[in-house]
Amino acid sequence: MLQWDVISDADRVVLTDPRRLRSVRRIAGGPLPDDAFDRVAMLVRKLVDAPICAVCLVGDDRQILSGQTGVPDPLSSAREMPLTHSFSRHVVAAGAMLVVSDVRTEPRMRDNPVIQEIGAIAYAGAPITDPDGLIVGALCAVDQEPRVWTPSEVALLSELAEVCSSEVCLRIARAAAEEARRAAESAHQQLELLADLTESLAATMDMDEAMRRLGDIVTATLADWCVVAVAEDPGGSALVSTAHGDPDRAADMERLAALATDARADLRAMLRAAHRTGRPIRTPGMRSRITDPEVAAITDRAGFGAAMIVPIVSPVRRRPIGALLLVNRPDREDFSAAEEWTAAEVGRRAGLAVENSRLYREQRHMAEVLQRSLLTELPQIPGIQLHARYLPAQDGAAVGGDWYDAFAQPDGSVMVAVGDVSGHDIEAAATMGQLRNLVRGDAYGRDEEPGALLTDLDRTLYGLHVPASATAVLARVRRSASGYKISFANAGHPPPLLLQPDGSVQVWWVPPEPLLGLGLPLREPRTTARRWVPPGSTLILYTDGLVEDREQLLDEGIARLSEVLRANAGRPADDLCTSLLAAAPRRSDDIALLLVHLT
Structure with a gap:
């Protein structure tokens, strides 16, 4: 490193000028051979008849010999020297040509180590400039004995320095163009990075x-x-x-x-x-x-x-x-x-x-708390085991309007229901609570069949202007002498499934009927379907999140669900719930699942 205590403050300001140093970096990537500048140095040697000639680029802590001839090793091989060994730094600092017959008599130069190391005695250096006129180095000739440089030699050195300056300006222009190209590429890449990042994080x-x-x-x-x-x-x-x-x-x-x-x-x-x-x-x-x-x-x-x-x-x-x-x-x-x-x-x-992400979790938690608070705590009913699960969707901003319900009637029958209000937000969850309560309030204490109850529910929704577009299955379970009688009505909902004691599975398809709450009075009353079920059977009610897959038909999802039931027949109801949920496709919708095991 340069010993700055041997450099005057004025010289230091010039040598460390950032604009000048940027030009030096653009001209030469390091202490490497440079054929063009080597030829200039050899031409100077022939025309001036000096044993040592060099094209010197002066940095802030070293001098690079971009072109040279006659320089002894190790400087010749290294192609650089510290500024303490540089005569050309005085050309840069002075901003003019420097001609010295005997450096040993020059106060600024007489202590330079190259006097002893390479025998440098006489020096003549002409400034090399960049496009802004800043001096980046010198074209110099060095003799190993005292010498009076002639005016023609000085003029020739100055002319060839101009040639070097032209080459310098060309290289700087090329380097600036390359830097601009790389900067444009880098800016483009960084904009692509930010665009990719924004898209990826938003997903x-x-x-x-x-x-x-x-x-x-x-x-x-x-x-x-x-x-x-x-x-x-x-x-x-x-x-x-x-x-x-x-x-x-x-x-x-x-x-x-x-x-x-x-x-x-x-x-x-x-x-x-x-x-x-x-x-x-x-x-x-x-x-x-x-x-x-x-x-x-x-x-x-x-x-x-x-x-x-x-x-x-x-x-x-x-x-x-x-x-x-x-x-x-x-x-x-x-x-x-x-x-x-x-x-x-x-x-x-x-x-x-x-x-x-934080706001999403807060809203989702609030919706889940609301929805779970509206879901029924299943009653304990002799002879009937009830098991339910609710899972929110993996995608989407909040939970939706999926629900299940079960309650005993005064006559000993049991009402069970599963439904799905359209939407996936807090409003859907709140509407679900209204609909569930209307179902309970309308059905409790009445012995009408589920079709008639859903017909009355439609009238209520229409008359009270409740914005509740929903699918639902409502079923009444009655004990009979030989088992159970189940009557049910389906308002646009996936069909119930029945797992029988022998492991077979029934899919209770019925002719499709409209959704609840479409905003129009029904022209025809809803129908009720009836099934007689042996003891040991399990009725499965569920919402479409359990069977729907964007790449499959609904029938394929129901067939997959039936296969899971057959494969897990005889397992406890809780385990059966777990298996059914595990077989669900990637959840883009909520899932409500209700199992009614009839002993």
């Missing part, structure tokens, strides 16, 4: 899945690996997820997530830093802060180079609710300003996804 309301998707997308384009931590409640425990672009690191990442969840992990402290600042942090030496041996070993295997911590900010609460640690391998460059902007945008969009 799920599950927090764990959202964090996994975030990690997968980020490690595909923005970083080699990452740690995501979200704590929705201040002081609450954090959910931690990790991802790596290399699938072979999956086990390490899983272990790292467990360690980062542990309060002792150093990564937790890093992530908390983003909470304090509320903005991305690019801090060198972040790896050195890890003191936990196991975390250090995992991150070393993952590759811990450039790192950036990005806050995940809630757009609702306007504060950080988590953080994203982005890490690249040591062989990659630092994160750019553009990547920092993209990372900040990732944090904002992730915060929106977290808030959406």
Whole structure:
């Protein structure tokens, strides 16, 4: 490194000018041979008859010999030297050509180490400029004895320096064009990343899945690996997820997530830093802060180079609710300003996804509590065992209007019902409660058959303007001398199933009738179907979520349900419920299931 105490403050300002250094970086990628500049150096040697000639590019801590001839090793092989060995830095600092017959008499140059190392005595250097006129280096000739440089030699050196300047301007223009192209590609990629991220996060309301998707997308384009931590409640425990672009690191990442969840992990402290600042942090030496041996070993295997911590900010609460640690391998460059902007945008969009997930869970919980509060607690009835299950949909913003009910009549019969109000929201659940209560209030204490009861219910819904479009099956179970008599009415609902004692299954198809609550008075009364059932049978009432599949007909779903019943005949009713629910397709709808076992 350069010993700056030997450089004046004025020279230091020129040598460290960021614009000039950017041009130097654009011209030469490093201390590498350059055929074009080597030819210029050889031409100067022939025309000026100097033993050493070079095209020197002057950085902030070293001088690159982009073109050279006659320079002895090891400088010739290294193609660079520290600025303490540079005569050409004085050309850059002075901003003009420098001609010295004997550097040993020049106060600024007489202590230069190259006087002893390569025998440099006489020096003549002409400035090489970039398109903005900034001096990036010098075309120089060096003699190993005192020499008076002639005006023609000085003029020739100046002319050839102009040739070098033209080449420099061309290279800078090409480099700028390439940088612009890469920047455009990078901007396009980053916009694609943000679009993919937004689409992917919007497609799920599950927090764990959202964090996994975030990690997968980020490690595909923005970083080699990452740690995501979200704590929705201040002081609450954090959910931690990790991802790596290399699938072979999956086990390490899983272990790292467990360690980062542990309060002792150093990564937790890093992530908390983003909470304090509320903005991305690019801090060198972040790896050195890890003191936990196991975390250090995992991150070393993952590759811990450039790192950036990005806050995940809630757009609702306007504060950080988590953080994203982005890490690249040591062989990659630092994160750019553009990547920092993209990372900040990732944090904002992730915060929106977290808030959406939180609001979704709150609304879903409220709807579930409402719906479960409206579902019946099954009565204890001698000779009849009742078992019910309710499962909310896996998709959708809330539960819907599926319901079941059972109650004993004063005459000893039992009314059972299953229904499904249209919709998947709190309104559907509330309407379901109204409909269930109307069914109970209308049917209790009456000995009419289910068809007549549903006909009266239709009139009630129409007269009271209850917005309750629904399907339903209402059944009355009576004990008979030889078993049970079941009468039922079906308002647009999937057919009941009967599992008989011998393991066979009946599907109780009836001619279709309209849904309840269509807003029009019925022209014809609803019909009642009747079945005689032997003891030991089980009646199965259910909603369409148990059998519907977007890729199959309803008949195929009912056939699948019948096969499950046959395969599990003789099992306890609770186990039978579990088997039926397990056989359901991917649930896009709620499921209400009621089993009536007749002993």
